[in-house]
């Protein structure tokens with residue numbers, strides 16, 4: 571069943587509620603003041619629902635509710651207010667503040683139990699919705715083949731970094747990486763083998779970049795790394811290491827082992843007039859140059 575936090579300063583109320591809730595199969599924890607309740611919750615105790623007495627000395631139910639709603643980790647916990655009178659403005663304030671429901675003392679436990687079921691059902695639906703949203707967000711930002719950040723998300727994240735770097739006048743380098751003669755891989759070994767190569771390459775790239783770099787698959791056989799707080803010289807060292815690591819990879823495509831090489835174009839953010847589109851365009855020009863100069867190399871704009 572559910573874990574319920576009963577917040578009440580009155581010992582008899584606590585015992586009555588605990589008795590009824592335990593009978594229903596719930597696990598009940600009591601807090602004798604608002605402070606005790608908040609301290610329990612902030613220490614990480616998890617509950618499915620809170621029964622919160624409106625009138626308590628030192629810290630009222632309204633104050634506890636306000637603190638809960640201000641805390642992103644606790645704001646979605648369902649709260650049922652327990653009050654002596656529903657004619658009170660505080661009750662309206664509590665509902666406006668986000669309390670799910672209320673019961674008026676003396677209450678019938680069957681009514682309270684029914685209201686708790688409604689709140690718990692609602693919480694369950696909300697949790698499912700949140701999980702679905704998280705999953706949808708993951709799908710919308712992730713490349714299905716390689717599990718890397720997809721183009722749209724890469725551009726969004728990089729744009730934030732470019733704006734931040736301009737504001738703080740810090741260096742930022744963009745690298746655009748393209749597999750050399752990738753069409754030949756598909757043509758000679760089939761599209762499935764090509765996919766395997768891209769998956770292996772993505773894994774290698776992921777292992778090579780720094781935690782704070784943004785790595786994405788921005789096209790078919792095209793990847794990019796946005797490197798904040800980086801100067802061109804450091805970026806060259808990093809991408810050269812990466813290029814060499816990929817060159818020496820032995821990619822098993824099921825019985826056969828393949829090798830690939832990369833061409834890389836680099837561009838550094840210089841001056842406050844440069845934006846993401848421009849820095850990407852410049853990195854693309856450098857990539858074009860690397861291809862023209864014979865591939866398997868890095869070129870700087």
Ligand SMILES: Nc1nc2c(ncn2[C@@H]2O[C@H](COP(=O)(O)OP(=O)(O)OP(=O)(O)O)[C@@H](O)[C@H]2O)c(=O)[nH]1
Pocket residue numbers: 715748749750751752753754756760761762763764765768789790791861865
């Ligand atoms: N297997 C596979 N192939 C892809 C995918 N996306 C793009 N491609 C292939 O990547 C190849 C890219 O070819 P091109 O743009 O001609 O470039 P390239 O052969 O790599 O030659 P250079 O870039 O000039 O060195 C095409 O054959 C695309 O079909 C994918 O998701 N999987």
